[in-house]
Amino acid sequence: MLSEDTLYLSVRELGEQIRGGKLSPVELAESFLARSEELGPKLNAYATVTRDLALQQAHAAEKEIAAGHYRGPLHGVPYAAKDLVAVEGYSTTWGARPLAKQSFNYNATVIEKLNRAGAVLIGKAAMIELAGGLGYSAGDASLTGPCKNPWNMKYWTCGSSSGSGAIVSAALAPWAIGSDTRGSIICPTSWCGISGMRPSFGRVSRHGAMAIAWTMDKLGPMARTADDCGLILSVLAGHDPLDFDSLPAEVSDFAYSAATAESAKPIRIGRLTNVWNQQEPGLQAAVDAALKVLEKNGATITDVEMPDGPYEEAAELTILMESASAFQELIVSGRCAELIDPVGQINGYASQEFSVGDYLQVQRVRTFLQAQVDKLFERFDVLATAGESSAAAPLSAPPEEDSAGPIERRAPDGVSSLCGLPAISVPCGLSKDKLPFGVQFIGRALDDHAVIAAARLFQGH
């Protein structure tokens, strides 16, 4: 069994050791499998551990590499996949009780790409039921129970990529696929103290992944470092004719290397000053300390306000309206009653009452909001703020509904998800309860390199 020091290495470091013959893919897979099978149930981190497949892939990788056939930086490197991504031969439950036995007889495009890259699938990561597509109010809204934060198991990981966050944080796998429609990678990334990225809309194929909102869903990497996110994205990205919203081939590919990852010019960072209604004490200081590091290393930091607009309303309404269609069968049949969360059990009925006129109004307003936000990037390469407004919440916290409090109109997840922008969150300190804080960088549409460069510059110093 390999040591924790090895299991906590970055994807890049693991890949280099595998390539150099210093690390056996089989031994690595066996170590992550053992750790996953021991700690995974304590964290409710997995829906399924794919032991047989993992060992088959690890053996194949070891044999190929020994024969001189090296596929690339993910060859022999284990990973987990959020359980909304179809993997042939295994259940894909979408985290939902009514779909506990669901399976697909094909692999999602991202899985096919990772298979070709020689990666090793350790398991399907637990998630919030339907990735929160019909709404939820508490962390226990999952087929597999509430996912526990490895930093303190009395606290939640956040969702909906809850298992992916726990798996990477506890080194049950060095990286995981998450999905993000409005914050479902960024929030668990921030709360679990890891590095995770939501790429530009359309960069990573969603074919074979559950849809909540077709105009907002994205898949992305959750890993140990921003550099890892770049490395992984270079494998996952690319045009896919099977995903209707896939970016054209000329813009969808993502070439990445340690050299290209560094910005040629000083990074212009806009420090967002008005996006949270309130923040946990100490969080802004931690974010500002991170920005100071960037400033010392050549970045310029300028305060900027997000222009006013109904971003959060547009994001939430888009999700409600599109998810009512995405999950129509569950709603009309009444099987939504089998969901765990009281909100999820009925929210679809309310969402069905939106009119076509309202949907189109939201999408027309969205065009203006996109243009308004894009203007900020004439002055800045990235915008910076906290990953979330607080560190992790206790699992014992009372259920919370969106309808309970004032709308955070300019909350960064709503803004950036609505507009299809890339974002990355990396750890930047600890709360007074010793839980991770995250700093988030948001980039212009298609400028995924900028967010990685900013996060890398911070993590490199």
Added chain:
Amino acid sequence: MIAAGEQETGAPKLTPEQSRDVDAKLANIIRKYGERLTEQQRKHLRKILAYNETMLVPIRAYALQNGDPPVTVLKLSSGKSKE
């Protein structure tokens, strides 16, 4: 069934017109799915509908003109895209 215009504790404040819209939507839900819904769920639904209504306010108020398109537009398929 919630009485027309009755506001739930913790629900957003609505204008009379908004309240009528919410009541109408709730009545439609009950017409279609009433046998599935408990009294508590009906009250919860009214709260959700009220919240949805408040989210629509700034969206509906946004001044748009005939030529302002939605972000969702038709993408042409040449028949080769599925290869």
